[in-house]
Amino acid sequence: MPYKPGRHFLQIPGPSNVPDRVLRAMDRPVIDHRSAEFAQLGLECLNGIKSVFQTSNPVVVFPSSGTGAWEAAMTNTLNPGDRILAFEIGQFATLWAKMAGNLGFRVDVIPGDWRHGIRMEELAQALARDSGHEIKAVFAVHNETSTGVTTDIPGVRRTLDEAKHPALLMVDTISSLASIDYRHDEWRVDVAIGGSQKGLMLPPGLAFNALSKRALDANRQSKFPKGYFDWGAMLDNNTRGYFPYTPATNLLYGLRESLLIFQEEGLQAIFARHKKLAQATRCAAQHWGLEMVAADPSEYSNTVTALFVPDGFREQDLRALILEKFNMSLGAGLGKVAGRAFRIGHIGDLNELMLGGTLCGVEMGLELAGIPYRAGGVNAALRYLTTQAKAS
Ligand SMILES: Cc1ncc(COP(=O)(O)O)c(C=O)c1O
The missing domain is CATH 3.40.640.10 (Type I PLP-dependent aspartate aminotransferase-like (Major domain))
Structure with missing residues (x-):
């Protein structure tokens, strides 16, 4: 290798x-x-x-x-x-x-x-x-x-x-x-x-x-x-x-x-950071026009976002491409959503720039895989994170 x-x-x-x-x-x-x-x-x-x-x-x-x-x-x-x-x-x-x-x-x-x-x-x-x-x-x-x-x-x-x-x-x-x-x-x-x-x-x-x-x-x-x-x-x-x-x-x-x-960070600050990074991920997903597996916004997870790929595409192909080209591992579709949904993990030791890089990898992967999406999801996420940084 x-x-x-x-x-x-x-x-x-x-x-x-x-x-x-x-x-x-x-x-x-x-x-x-x-x-x-x-x-x-x-x-x-x-x-x-x-x-x-x-x-x-x-x-x-x-x-x-x-x-x-x-x-x-x-x-x-x-x-x-x-x-x-x-x-x-x-x-x-x-x-x-x-x-x-x-x-x-x-x-x-x-x-x-x-x-x-x-x-x-x-x-x-x-x-x-x-x-x-x-x-x-x-x-x-x-x-x-x-x-x-x-x-x-x-x-x-x-x-x-x-x-x-x-x-x-x-x-x-x-x-x-x-x-x-x-x-x-x-x-x-x-x-x-x-x-x-x-x-x-x-x-x-x-x-x-x-x-x-x-x-x-x-x-x-x-x-x-x-x-x-x-x-x-x-x-x-x-x-x-x-x-x-x-x-x-x-x-x-x-x-x-x-x-x-x-x-040192404090549990409440940790929860707030996860919430912010999850929300930024959802800003990107929404802009891309990819459907979330979670159907009810009150149940959206702050640690993982699962997104459907459109019919006719396979999530494993998208993930394989992103791994090969950009050295990033994303979560596989499991069980009943295998092949149809991939997962972006945003849990643990993560900050804005790491998430930004992650979303860049996903957006570039969508382009390379020929999946229909609206460009600019990363920008939507960064705008959200910037607003949050201004407010803090
Ligand atoms: C919610 C949940 N429960 C159980 C498990 C199984 O845990 P493990 O793989 O550490 O045995 C996992 C693993 O990802 C999980 O996400």
Whole structure:
């Protein structure tokens, strides 16, 4: 492969760009994970991550990809054969429900069009039908990464409360954590699922479960077989800063650095930055005349924008061209929108000029691919960003 000068643009919606500071923090000799020095690192990470979930309850950290935290959420709180309510809002919601089925849970999946989040009236109807409270958990993907749709989690909470339904609320925050406001305690979520490789600005390899008191109670009652993902041994070891098996030591060095960065920038500023960059992306998309997969503006994602290519074109051809000519990776169309929609990731360690470069790559790619579009989307985005900079 010939040398490609300059930086590769990694504009998929995770894994996201890892700041140099975080890379340097991980570039250290591995230490003994049973040492006092490790316990200090462990405690800093386990306490620090709570602020990102906006919780005072324990957060469990697994050496795993995010998918492991889906499994852990279920196997630690439920019982064999329990019923679960899930919504087919996109690829990740579908995979999570499928995993639940594979584990032997009875999953009621409310079908969806992959362009909307959870519809509260459908949730309310499903809960009303369950007068015997057989449903033990409701799954909600906060930000559906395959479609760029954000579900209203406080709305889900409210709907459960109005129905007086005791099901546990489980929320996937994999592509919202540390980038779209997520309030674990205030929204009374029981188990949150997180991953390291998106808003946390780390490489893949850590998965998280933020817990609630109810989740811990459910854990005590749960008879589901537990192995690698057992919260019990984790929580016990974590009180002293340790893990029941070998942790991903150097990723934890990275996490400690990310947490420091979050303190410096501030969570609210991080959310505002993601909102601004997402809005700029949408300015460009609208100008280009490309249709967003997300159909409802109130559900537009601040971390990923999925755009349909017109009929007769294939998103994979556009992405391949952009990778070849401009050394930029964009997100593939997944599941039901494979071949029809590509995704621009704007999550994690990103600023105006990086986004500007990203949008330039997309606009040049549209031209090269012969896709009909209106030139000037980049300018529309830059105008928006300039106005924002003037106002700040
Ligand atoms: C919303 C969401 N949930 C779950 C996953 C699966 O996470 P992982 O690939 O880390 O196992 C992803 C991955 O992109 C995701 O975006």
